[in-house]
Amino acid sequence: MTFEIILQAIVSGLLMGLIYALIAAGLSLIFGLMNIVNFAHGEHLMVSMFSSFWLWSLLGLDPLFSIPITILLMAGCGVLTHYLLIRYILKAKMLIQICATFGLSIFIRALAQYLWTPDFRNVDQPLLEGRIELGSLFIGQPQFFAAVACLLAFFMLYLFVTRTETGLALQATAQDREAAEILGIPSNRMFALGWAIGLGCVGVAGGMMTNYFFVFTDVGVNFALFAFVAVALGGFGSIIGCLYAGVIIGLVESLGGLLIDPSFKLLYVFAIYLLVVIYKPQGLFGRY
């Protein structure tokens, strides 16, 4: 095994990891804000990929250009999710909350299968195609730009949460909902905003992945599982923790697959999850 191959694995792992990180950031934001785990996160990712696919298939829009539409669509989907479902279960028991979002995931997936059949689809000849060659290193163009877009989105999310007035109100609501409420920050609107941003993140990731990934109704399952591992590893509610955790997971998946056995690559990722749960349950950057 040569150095070039290992380097190649590191680069691919890094590129994939940044996508995991952004998906996890959406999940973490929603959890940190209102203590609700979105078990339909993978299905939301699937919807964003289908949105991107149909915009290409029906309107001829390249996935690269339909990104803003997909983001807006997913943000709208987030607001709807809050007002039609989450709002009613905010004060419910945890089991009810789990059943609600888990039920939503089954509903979305079944609806997608009914509407679009479980076929695998893909975008033919997107603008982002081919690869960049750096010496002996091959980097897929769509993968590269997807990672760049995710990193950019991550950076913007971070700036929004830490540097803007609304972001501050979002943090305040996450830290003490009632205390924020009595200052005049309407928590219901903050929650809706949290869902919009959380699913907007998924929109960026899904939209960019449509360039090189098959689009099918079960596509979100593995990504959602990885997002859960990333959130646990990074620390519940920590956005920046997701970035590190996502990259670590991407690297472990890719290097583990290369160095040990590729058929077990999911196993390595979940082994990390177990180690975190046992030895550092608060995660790398967690407060809880």
Add this chain to the structure above:
Amino acid sequence: MPIWDGSMLLDIKNIDVLYDDFQVIWDLSLSVKTGEMVALLGPNGSGKSTILNTISNLIDHKTGDIYFDRERISDRPTFQRTAMGISHVLERRRVFPHLTVLQNLFLGAWHQQAKQSRQQSLSKVYRMFPKLAARSNQLAHTMSGGEQQMLAIARGLMGLPRLLMVDEPFLGLSPMVVKDLIGIFKNIVAEGISILFVEQNVRLALSMADRGYVLESGRLVITGDAEDLIDNDMVKKVFLGS
């Protein structure tokens, strides 16, 4: 009978409050005049905090009406009440632990009017609480209990209140800090802001308040001027048990 008495800033008329099916406040009426300091007294579990929470609409009331500055506010959401000038400092301070002092204060001025005078309010509360000015970039959870209480009150003042409600302001504070806070309360009232506060220590509360309301098991037992209440047998009975 006029529904609203002209001299009142806050006027509560015959409210009942229930947690699900469990009634905690029974037919309560209470009022606060402009620039007045009013103490809400009673033993543990008598419903003092519930009343403050009802005034800021963290809890609904079932019957009766709440008026603030001539307007019926019973159906208004919390953020509208804040904008009208009701600030509520919750029990146990409840500052945002992982935000800085400055960020906490910044968030205190959230409605439109308060946002516009944010800078002025900030320099005002920094003058009032010099310790906060020195620690403006410190995370709130790293401060002492007394400092956090000061921050919570300062954050309440950032919302340009006409009525400041404070729940158990002196809980767990050293006598020195308590003395400081009493001075600050007097300054706030001198500016024409009314204060309605909840306190367990009857003697302390009545020594600083203009009037007091005494509650027992969710019902109003006695009310009157502070100096009349301080030696009242009924008050002693409520707190000492017999």
